[in-house]
Amino acid sequence: MRIVSADTGGALLDENYNPIGLIATVAVLVERPYKTAKLSIAKYSNPFKYDLSGRMALKDETFLALKLAKKVKPDVIHLDSTLGGIEIRKLDDSTIDALRISDRGKAIWHELSKDLQPLAKRFWEETGIEILAIGKESVAVRIAEIYAGIYSVKWGIEYAMKEGFVRIGLPRYMTVEISKGKILGKSLDPKEGGLYGEVGMEDKEFEWEIYPNPIARTFMVFEAKS
Amino acid sequence: MRIVSADTGGALLDENYNPIGLIATVAVLVERPYKTAKLSIAKYSNPFKYDLSGRMALKDETFLALKLAKKVKPDVIHLDSTLGGIEIRKLDDSTIDALRISDRGKAIWHELSKDLQPLAKRFWEETGIEILAIGKESVAVRIAEIYAGIYSVKWGIEYAMKEGFVRIGLPRYMTVEISKGKILGKSLDPKEGGLYGEVGMEDKEFEWEIYPNPIARTFMVFEAKS
Amino acid sequence: MRIVSADTGGALLDENYNPIGLIATVAVLVERPYKTAKLSIAKYSNPFKYDLSGRMALKDETFLALKLAKKVKPDVIHLDSTLGGIEIRKLDDSTIDALRISDRGKAIWHELSKDLQPLAKRFWEETGIEILAIGKESVAVRIAEIYAGIYSVKWGIEYAMKEGFVRIGLPRYMTVEISKGKILGKSLDPKEGGLYGEVGMEDKEFEWEIYPNPIARTFMVFEAKS
Numbered sequence: 001m002r003i004v005s006a007d008t009g010g011a012l013l014d015e016n017y018n019p020i021g022l023i024a025t026v027a028v029l030v031e032r033p034y035k036t037a038k039l040s041i042a043k044y045s046n047p048f049k050y051d052l053s054g055r056m057a058l059k060d061e062t063f064l065a066l067k068l069a070k071k072v073k074p075d076v077i078h079l080d081s082t083l084g085g086i087e088i089r090k091l092d093d094s095t096i097d098a099l100r101i102s103d104r105g106k107a108i109w110h111e112l113s114k115d116l117q118p119l120a121k122r123f124w125e126e127t128g129i130e131i132l133a134i135g136k137e138s139v140a141v142r143i144a145e146i147y148a149g150i151y152s153v154k155w156g157i158e159y160a161m162k163e164g165f166v167r168i169g170l171p172r173y174m175t176v177e178i179s180k181g182k183i184l185g186k187s188l189d190p191k192e193g194g195l196y197g198e199v200g201m202e203d204k205e206f207e208w209e210i211y212p213n214p215i216a217r218t219f220m221v222f223e224a225k226s
Numbered sequence: 227m228r229i230v231s232a233d234t235g236g237a238l239l240d241e242n243y244n245p246i247g248l249i250a251t252v253a254v255l256v257e258r259p260y261k262t263a264k265l266s267i268a269k270y271s272n273p274f275k276y277d278l279s280g281r282m283a284l285k286d287e288t289f290l291a292l293k294l295a296k297k298v299k300p301d302v303i304h305l306d307s308t309l310g311g312i313e314i315r316k317l318d319d320s321t322i323d324a325l326r327i328s329d330r331g332k333a334i335w336h337e338l339s340k341d342l343q344p345l346a347k348r349f350w351e352e353t354g355i356e357i358l359a360i361g362k363e364s365v366a367v368r369i370a371e372i373y374a375g376i377y378s379v380k381w382g383i384e385y386a387m388k389e390g391f392v393r394i395g396l397p398r399y400m401t402v403e404i405s406k407g408k409i410l411g412k413s414l415d416p417k418e419g420g421l422y423g424e425v426g427m428e429d430k431e432f433e434w435e436i437y438p439n440p441i442a443r444t445f446m447v448f449e450a451k452s
Numbered sequence: 453m454r455i456v457s458a459d460t461g462g463a464l465l466d467e468n469y470n471p472i473g474l475i476a477t478v479a480v481l482v483e484r485p486y487k488t489a490k491l492s493i494a495k496y497s498n499p500f501k502y503d504l505s506g507r508m509a510l511k512d513e514t515f516l517a518l519k520l521a522k523k524v525k526p527d528v529i530h531l532d533s534t535l536g537g538i539e540i541r542k543l544d545d546s547t548i549d550a551l552r553i554s555d556r557g558k559a560i561w562h563e564l565s566k567d568l569q570p571l572a573k574r575f576w577e578e579t580g581i582e583i584l585a586i587g588k589e590s591v592a593v594r595i596a597e598i599y600a601g602i603y604s605v606k607w608g609i610e611y612a613m614k615e616g617f618v619r620i621g622l623p624r625y626m627t628v629e630i631s632k633g634k635i636l637g638k639s640l641d642p643k644e645g646g647l648y649g650e651v652g653m654e655d656k657e658f659e660w661e662i663y664p665n666p667i668a669r670t671f672m673v674f675e676a677k678s
Contacts, residue, residue: 139440261664
């Protein structure tokens with residue numbers, strides 16, 4: 001099974017470890033044995049202008065996943081919304097009302113589906129590829145999340161080279177290591193069976209450190225200074 | 227404390243990683259230090275004829291646990307139903323209605339208790355051994371689950387020798403290793419403190435692989451081909 | 453960020469692994485990189501006289517945290533109650549009623565806040581240090597929990613030297629190792645990023661063992677005999 005999925009993650013943090021805004025949306029192509037990505041593409045946000053209360057992430061993720069899917073023609077697309085794997089093209093208002101999710105979740109999906117449902121329907125008609133709301137059940141979504149952390153670190157290093165310092169909150173229970181010419185990201189949850197990712201970068205001179213976020217257990221903080 | 231417990235697990239999977247049916251019910255005897263089984267017995271189902279919507283598993287598990295318990299005379303029997311450790315012999319209709327579980331759970335237990343309550347009562351009167359609905363709190367139930375994965379793999383290897391190929395979904399966060407003459411199963415959750423199991427088998431010529439189930443995060447897939 | 457936090461844990465267990473009473477309340481000072489404590493102080497309870505149904509733990513923890521905070525002047529105090537990080541000094545009756553917690557939780561906090569709210573208000577007025585109900589989100593609270601396990605083991609070894617034997621249930625997914633002159637406690641959850649603690653003790657002659665609690669999955673049992 002060849003899966004394209006997408007996720008958004010990595011947050012610029014202030015000195016009290018509170019998020020200022022999210023950094024990277026990433027789409028990945030995941031193939032057997034489903035432990036890392038074969039391909040990845042990233043789109044950066046401006047974390048200083050990010051609306052953390054908004055619902056932009058899932059739309060951005062869908063657009064980026066479609067961009068990658070058009071190129072690599074996967075069997076299926078996995079989005080980071082845990083609706084039991086339902087096809088997005090089937091999410092009309094009565095179907096959303098029948099979902100076993102919170103009222104708030106329904107309100108969000110009534111809004112989101114206005115754009116995403118016709119988009120998914122058209123994409124499916126043209127290509128036969130389904131877009132599923134599978135969320136945390138999907139290993140591919142988790143791999144996209146790990147890559148979002150890696151690309152956020154890549155962005156952070158560039159930022160620190162210019163501004164002197166950066167503090168980034170990584171996605172849940174993952175860590176990164178930096179060695180000559182690449183950033184390696186790894187799940188800290190052995191139950192996931194060894195998920196990881198790797199992205200290349202130019203060699204630079206900087207110091208970095210990774211440690212637990214004191215106010216968000218199981219989340220790590222990455223800091224770099226030039 | 228000497229505990230007998232039982233569990234059902236290991237699923238034959240189709241090419242989209244959806245379960246066709248469950249494979250093995252296993253009863254184990256667990257003794258201090260509670261990391262593996264001292265004894266195990268297995269009963270195989272026909273996964274092609276398995277009713278996944280049914281409630282057969284818990285009955286099968288109870289019967290198999292009793293079979294082992296009659297032989298080894300444990301201090302207690304643990305079943306895989308998380309009702310806070312209540313004694314099955316006490317599960318009459320009014321007690322079930324008073325449980326803090328879902329209405330669906332109550333309906334299932336009203337049905338199950340018709341058979342299991344008198345059985346547990348008689349067994350307790352004859353032997354003094356209680357049968358507890360302790361479920362996921364019990365390390366012994368988890369060890370039974372790991373053994374269900376191991377026996378499913380054993381079944382799968384036999385199947386692949388005859389049919390050429392098998393794909394099995396293991397119980398939650400466990401993996402297996404195969405080396406000369408035995409199948410070793412291990413929990414992937416270090417929080418559990420190192421639970422594992424081991425079952426012997428005849429030496430055979432086959433290839434095998436284990437990797438994350440892409441649509442069921444923290445579950446591994448075992449494949450073998452002859 | 454310099455954080456003082458406190459927690460209570462470690463339970464004396466009977467021969468069926470049921471808790472008799474809790475053993476140690478511990479306050480810790482946690483500083484960057486937030487993986488262990490810089491300082492720790494402990495207050496022992498008498499587990500044989502412990503009211504497990506009571507709500508004493510949080511009060512004891514607050515008093516001990518304040519004792520340490522007066523000495524080390526942290527930036528903030530973290531308590532083990534998961535109310536989203538709200539300041540204790542703001543917990544008046546109408547604020548408690550507006551919390552999104554269970555009715556039982558509200559009743560407990562209506563009672564607790566009578567003492568703790570004025571105490572927190574006064575401490576904040578005098579020092580500017582906030583006391584937050586952050587609970588399981590806080591790495592510092594988890595480190596306090598690990599130290600509560602370590603101090604319980606220290607208490608247990610003393611007890612076993614006098615009484616011959618002790619059986620202690622450690623806080624969730626942690627283990628201990630004892631080597632010359634010290635007790636090392638470690639989180640068993642790698643998602644937490646390597647949390648640990650260490651407490652010195654006099655050299656003694658005894659045997660010890662650690663193994664999974666059979667009726668409380670992911671909890672370990674420590675036993676010592678002289």
